[in-house]
Amino acid sequence: SQTIHQWPATLVQPVGSPLSLECTVEGTSNPNLYWYRQAAGRGLQLLFYSVGIGQISSEVPQNLSASRPQDRQFILSSKKLLLSDSGFYLCAWLRRLAGGETQYFGPGTRLLVL
């Protein structure tokens, strides 16, 4: 069966420090992968998506970047965190089903920038 992992689960970082959040998927190959951010009490905003190794598309210009060094690994990074980067970050993968596709989400990372 397929599973998706994210770590760390929680992170508290000072302003100006670097960031690296990791997402890995098991039990599938060459999935589409996605990074979303959720501000408190709000909906999800798509940040990046990837349709293959080394292929990254950015949806919103910002202080963050993404990379996909391996087929089932997706990394969200920043060189210098801002207060506004605080939020809940969710990784998702696209499962191809009969009749269509569906995104499934990881457990998320809570990021607090102080």
Place this chain on the structure above:
Amino acid sequence: AQTVTQSQPEMSVQEAETVTLSCTYDTSENNYYLFWYKQPPSRQMILVIRQEAYKQQNATENRFSVNFQKAAKSFSLKISDSQLGDTAMYFCAFMKPEVAQKLVFGQGTRLTINP
């Protein structure tokens, strides 16, 4: 661009009651997918139900069912015999079939089931 609107920021019902959450969307596409996701206090996003636009039959999953009105661009979620564990944020989402397969989310409805 597609947009998804959930007009009910919060709802509250008693346990065992039936509740309906509203969702409307705007698109010029004819073929697409619609989803309801549940986000409990743990904040894990859990798929509740999905609907293919080309299917006229409304999707059902146990106590969860949808009322899909394609012409009206409406996609409501009905929860029957509500349980305390149904307390969560519920998000409606739209996906256009394309290479990227991106989801567009509504702002969510906070549902509370009272004992």
